[in-house]
Amino acid sequence: MMDAGRHPRIELLVNSEVEDVTGFVGNYRATVRRRASYVDASECTSCGDCADVCPVVVPDEYQQGLSSRRAIHLPFPQAVPSSYYLDAASCLGFNPIACGKCLEVCDKKCIDFDVTDELLDLEVGTIVVATGMEPYDPRPYDEYGYARFDDVVTSMEFERLICAGGPSAGELVRPSDGKVPQRVGFIQCVGSRSTTRGVPYCSNICCMNTVKQTLQIAEHYPAARQTVFYIDIRAFGKGFEDLYRRSREEGVDYVRGLPGSVVRDPETGELVVQVENTLAGRREEHRLDMLVLSVGLVPRKLEGATNGRRHIDEILSLSHTSDGFVMESHPKLKPVDAPTRGVYFAGCVEAPKDVKDSVTQAGAAAVRAANVLGAGQVRIEAITALLVPDLCARCKICADVCPFNAIVQADKKAGLDPEFIEAACAGCGTCAAECPFDAIVMRHFEDAQIEAQIDAILATDPLEKIVAFACNWCSYAGGDNAGTSRLQYPPAIRLIRTMCSGRVDQRFIWHAFERGAPLVLVSGCHFADCHYIDAVTWTQRRVEKVWTKMEKLGIRPERLQLEWISAAEGQKFARVMRELDAMLRGVSAEEVAETVRILEKQKLSRPKGVAAKPEPALAAAAPA
Amino acid sequence: MSDESPRIGVFVCECGHNIAGTVDTAEVARFAAGLPDVVAVVENRYTCADPGQQEIQKAIAEHKLNRVVIASCTPKIHEPTFRHCVAEAGLNPYLMEMANVREHCSWVHMKDRAAATAKAKDLVASAVGRAARLVAQDEKTFPVTDAALVIGGGVAGIQAALELADGGHQVYLIERGPSIGGIMSALDKTFPTMDCSI
Numbered sequence: 007m008m009d010a011g012r013h014p015r016i017e018l019l020v021n022s023e024v025e026d027v028t029g030f031v032g033n034y035r036a037t038v039r040r041r042a043s044y045v046d047a048s049e050c051t052s053c054g055d056c057a058d059v060c061p062v063v064v065p066d067e068y069q070q071g072l073s074s075r076r077a078i079h080l081p082f083p084q085a086v087p088s089s090y091y092l093d094a095a096s097c098l099g100f101n102p103i104a105c106g107k108c109l110e111v112c113d114k115k116c117i118d119f120d121v122t123d124e125l126l127d128l129e130v131g132t133i134v135v136a137t138g139m140e141p142y143d144p145r146p147y148d149e150y151g152y153a154r155f156d157d158v159v160t161s162m163e164f165e166r167l168i169c170a171g172g173p174s175a176g177e178l179v180r181p182s183d184g185k186v187p188q189r190v191g192f193i194q195c196v197g198s199r200s201t202t203r204g205v206p207y208c209s210n211i212c213c214m215n216t217v218k219q220t221l222q223i224a225e226h227y228p229a230a231r232q233t234v235f236y237i238d239i240r241a242f243g244k245g246f247e248d249l250y251r252r253s254r255e256e257g258v259d260y261v262r263g264l265p266g267s268v269v270r271d272p273e274t275g276e277l278v279v280q281v282e283n284t285l286a287g288r289r290e291e292h293r294l295d296m297l298v299l300s301v302g303l304v305p306r307k308l309e310g311a312t313n314g315r316r317h318i319d320e321i322l323s324l325s326h327t328s329d330g331f332v333m334e335s336h337p338k339l340k341p342v343d344a345p346t347r348g349v350y351f352a353g354c355v356e357a358p359k360d361v362k363d364s365v366t367q368a369g370a371a372a373v374r375a376a377n378v379l380g381a382g383q384v385r386i387e388a389i390t391a392l393l394v395p396d397l398c399a400r401c402k403i404c405a406d407v408c409p410f411n412a413i414v415q416a417d418k419k420a421g422l423d424p425e426f427i428e429a430a431c432a433g434c435g436t437c438a439a440e441c442p443f444d445a446i447v448m449r450h451f452e453d454a455q456i457e458a459q460i461d462a463i464l465a466t467d468p469l470e471k472i473v474a475f476a477c478n479w480c481s482y483a484g485g486d487n488a489g490t491s492r493l494q495y496p497p498a499i500r501l502i503r504t505m506c507s508g509r510v511d512q513r514f515i516w517h518a519f520e521r522g523a524p525l526v527l528v529s530g531c532h533f534a535d536c537h538y539i540d541a542v543t544w545t546q547r548r549v550e551k552v553w554t555k556m557e558k559l560g561i562r563p564e565r566l567q568l569e570w571i572s573a574a575e576g577q578k579f580a581r582v583m584r585e586l587d588a589m590l591r592g593v594s595a596e597e598v599a600e601t602v603r604i605l606e607k608q609k610l611s612r613p614k615g616v617a618a619k620p621e622p623a624l625a626a627a628a629p630a
Numbered sequence: 631m632s633d634e635s636p637r638i639g640v641f642v643c644e645c646g647h648n649i650a651g652t653v654d655t656a657e658v659a660r661f662a663a664g665l666p667d668v669v670a671v672v673e674n675r676y677t678c679a680d681p682g683q684q685e686i687q688k689a690i691a692e693h694k695l696n697r698v699v700i701a702s703c704t705p706k707i708h709e710p711t712f713r714h715c716v717a718e719a720g721l722n723p724y725l726m727e728m729a730n731v732r733e734h735c736s737w738v739h740m741k742d743r744a745a746a747t748a749k750a751k752d753l754v755a756s757a758v759g760r761a762a763r764l765v766a767q768d769e770k771t772f773p774v775t776d777a778a779l780v781i782g783g784g785v786a787g788i789q790a791a792l793e794l795a796d797g798g799h800q801v802y803l804i805e806r807g808p809s810i811g812g813i814m815s816a817l818d819k820t821f822p823t824m825d826c827s828i
């Protein structure tokens with residue numbers, strides 16, 4: 007911690023949050039809000055005079071609310087930066103000014119109520135996301151009595167109680183009467199491995215954390231009796247089994263079984279725990295002085311962002327696996343990469359892990375990030391939009407729909423074509439799909455290439471096939487996820503990959519129906535996951551337009567389906583495939599033939615025989 | 631190269647039993663040979679392995695291939711591999727197309743060999759149709775800003791920031807709270823060393 011605080015190449019920005027990130031790998035621009043801190047950290051000597059006179063007393067969050075602090079306070083003794091901090095929410099110095107005692111006593115005059123938030127604009131090449139997790143709030147486990155009994159504490163609260171820097175100066179005392187407990191119990195898997203409350207996964211660290219805590223008690227209070235209630239002890243890491251054995255050798259009683267109820271004996275104040283000991287095959291009653299709930303780790307809530315600001319996962323378009331943690335680019339081969347290039351994960355934001363694993367992963371993330379930075383330059387896929395000036399009517403649609411402001415509007419009066427800024431283009435293809443004049447070529451995902459796929463798929467037995475468009479990042483990857491999970495589904499689906507569902511031109515849909523497709527699926531990311539900011543909203547609008555048109559033409563709109571499937575939703579992908587297969591059976595040959603007849607009279611798809619041509623000349627002309 | 635008529639090579643990967651266990655890859659290869667513009671078809675046990683890649687490069691030279699279709703796994707794993715492979719043989723990497731007959735076919739239709747094989751053929755036909763219309767592309771390079779943003783000042787963020795900074799890169803370490811340290815700083819001791827967390 008101290009090293010990070012004084013490293014010449016680390017600019018430490020505390021009280022700060024990222025509000026926006028734009029750009030691409032190697033060239034990100036982050037907007038960071040540094041909240042007004044009111045205490046000049048470079049001047050503060052941590053003398054503490056300010057806190058001595060501060061009249062506001064509130065629970066100390068660092069001490070898990072087990073003791074109190076003042077509005078102006080040192081976050082904790084070893085805080086970095088080592089500066090007092092003014093908690094504006096509880097201070098009386100604002101709105102209206104009722105107090106200013108700290109200002110008066112501060113010799114260094116480093117407190118100033120008039121400073122304001124600062125917005126910083128940072129240019130960076132890579133981003134490491136290390137936003138961590140949260141301990142589980144055990145209140146839904148009402149039978150353990152956390153909210154009712156003072157002497158039922160969480161494992162985090164226990165840490166403060168046993169710590170020399172804690173509210174009791176390291177003396178383990180029970181909160182109800184300040185006495186040292188002689189009989190301590192631990193309940194494992196609180197919030198973990200449950201399909202009804204908390205989370206279904208194992209939180210990874212709680213078994214060893216409890217083993218550690220039993221050893222701490224055994225060291226300080228050798229006479230104390232300890233009981234651990236568990237499902238099974240997972241001591242799988244290096245050195246872990248040794249610690250577990252030591253704990254047992256210290257006399258800690260490990261009881262296999264989770265308690266059914268905890269009540270407080272009103273006469274003695276003891277906590278009475280009822281448990282079925284599944285190894286001994288009997289019901290047991292344990293009388294304890296203190297009970298520690300070994301709580302699991304859960305992902306930070308999306309609504310955890312303050313003041314209604316966007317959560318960092320939304321800002322960076324990070325997807326989540328079904329457990330709620332961020333999803334890696336590949337679970338084995340790219341475990342610290344986000345799907346977005348240049349963004350990496352470290353620590354518990356990716357999954358629950360202990361300190362050693364967090365440090366290990368942070369090293370991996372740093373190397374991945376440093377590789378990009380060290381290379382000095384980055385190569386970007388040639389999947390960008392190009393203008394065909396001859397076809398452009400200089401309307402403003404492309405510039406309006408571009409999520410990245412990569413297109414400078416045309417100016418009809420001045421005779422100026424729209425300008426395409428390649429470095430800013432992320433390649434979603436929304437402009438190409440929306441352009442009414444066919445004047446935009448989406449490189450590597452050109453009309454001709456996609457229509458050729460539709461033709462090939464429907465060349466034989468079209469009645470048995472579903473043409474599906476899937477975006478690269480989410481729904482195509484969701485299909486991959488179904489595959490790696492070996493989820494079986496009916497074989498009718500034929501996927502066509504585009505980078506974004508925003509690329510799916512109306513014309514592709516009409517093309518498929520005109521070539522005899524019974525069902526068409528357009529699938530993309532959930533709105534919050536869209537890798538092209540809001541391109542997916544154009545997908546939705548476009549599909550709605552096609553539905554309306556289908557209705558007018560007498561084609562059942564149900565034959566065009568729209569689904570949002572994330573990369574982690576293999577289960578959903580397989581379910582959608584089953585549902586579509588059922589729908590497919592409801593589309594008759596006559597209905598398809600009628601659709602083909604209707605559409606052949608329209609000019610919604612490209613006429614047969616006039617296939618769109620790839621644009622080699624344009625590609626060659628593209629500035630290198 | 632784009633101006634020439636397409637000469638497509640199709641490489642059908644068995645991926646051991648992963649694909650060949652469900653899909654009749656020999657049948658897919660026979661089918662691919664009959665597709666328009668296809669001038670060479672090769673079946674491989676493991677196309678991504680060195681011998682598999684050498685087959686691709688050999689075929690590009692022998693048959694003067696100007697397009698390559700690889701029927702194997704998801705492009706999310708091996709698209710970079712095969713782009714690199716064809717580039718080594720002198721082909722623009724954007725003239726390589728993959729048909730995902732593993733994640734999207736053999737692994738999800740394991741109980742229906744006939745249907746899986748029929749679907750694999752379609753996926754290959756689709757990729758061949760697309761490949762015939764692919765255009766060579768040049769990738770642009772952009773300079774990199776030599777600085778990293780580390781979001782979160784817990785143990786992982788601190789460690790990542792230190793590693794990057796020690797490596798000579800500028801780091802901005804962003805922390806929401808008034809001090810770095812995160813949850814770790816509230817722990818008394820950490821396992822397995824039982825030492826102080828700060």
